[in-house]
Amino acid sequence: MKKIFKYCINQVAFYLVLIFFALITAAPFLYMIGTSFKGQSFIFEYPPKFIPDQPTLRNFIVAWTSRRFDKFFLNSVVVTLCSTISVVFLSSLMAYGFSRFQFRLKGFLNGSIRIFMMMPAMTLIIPQFILASKLDLINTLPGVILVYIAQNIPLCVFLLTGFMQQLPRELEEAAEIDGASPWEIYRTIIMPLSKPALATIAIFSSLGAWDEYVWAMTILNDPEKRTLPVGIAAFHGQYLTDWGVVFAASLIAITPIILLFIFMQKYFIKGIMAGSLKG
Known part of the structure; x- marks a missing residue:
């Protein structure tokens, strides 16, 4: 007792x-x-x-109707969707190659991915800006999207590789006997079985693209091209800030990410646990 x-x-x-x-x-x-x-x-x-x-509801009405907030929201949607889809596709291809094939420089590339994972994004701002300037990507959404893709790929490849290494090989071997090509195996077997890990990296890359401020602030000077974090920062006045409007705009901005996590949390938890076991 x-x-x-x-x-x-x-x-x-x-x-x-x-x-x-x-x-x-x-x-x-x-x-x-x-x-x-x-x-x-x-x-x-x-x-x-x-x-x-x-x-x-005044703060929400003012936030949405002033300073082109609707345009900022649309820009963030475009940037997040394009970068997330690209990251999921490219990372899954790279992880499939690392987990299933032996090739020269495989160890070097794996090590390079881990090094890039440890590098703070702030240390790359200046070289990224110089490169974007030479490629005429300043004040363009593609200039933002390409950097977000490059920043998110290393971690996503690391997680996906660990997950794919645990997938059973029997289905792939049966498909190879039936004459399936590596691309067909990737498309019809690997991708469906990797849904939990794909959901995990989709959430990671979406969150990174949706909330990122420093690079967007650095490269986007045109008010028409601003994303949500940069646009919300513009609500801060030099002498007076309407905090109700700022918080309302922030609440609107974080709602899509919260909903995304709620609907995909079971895949997220399963994917992050599986991807952390091997890699």
Whole structure:
């Protein structure tokens, strides 16, 4: 009886600690949601309230209709879709090659991918800008997309290679006996079996492209080409900032990523666990 009582106490204490840290982690997000529904006169009230007394949608209307926010949103959608589709396709091809074929420089290329994974993106800003300038990619969405693809491929190849190495070879061997080419095996066997890992890298690359600020701020000077992070930064005034509008714009910006993770979380968790076992 004492052991059962002690076990229950330990479990209650454990979950109370988890709830405490979860609330601390979620507090800024909850405050952002509450503030996005507050009028300007209620934002700086003390003590601050998470739930507004007089909620309003004014901040969302102002955020969406001012400063071409709808254009920023569309630009981010285009950049994220193009970079994510490209990363998933190219990474899956490279991972298939690394996991199934032996070729010269395979070890060198594998090592290079790991080195690029460890390099901070900030260290590449200057050479990337010089290269983009020589290729006339300044102030263009392709200039943003190509860099996002290059930044996301190393990690995605690493995860996919570990996942594909664990896939059973029997189906591939049967397909080879039937005369299937490597491309047909990749398309009809490898890709369907790799859905959890593909969902994982799709979420990673989507999040990286959707939220990235530094490179987009560096290369995009034309207001018509700005993405959401750069556009939201423009809501900050030099002398006065309407924080309700800023938080409303931020809430609109993060909603698609949250929905993406909710709908794909089972694949995400399965893929990240499998991809981390071997690589």
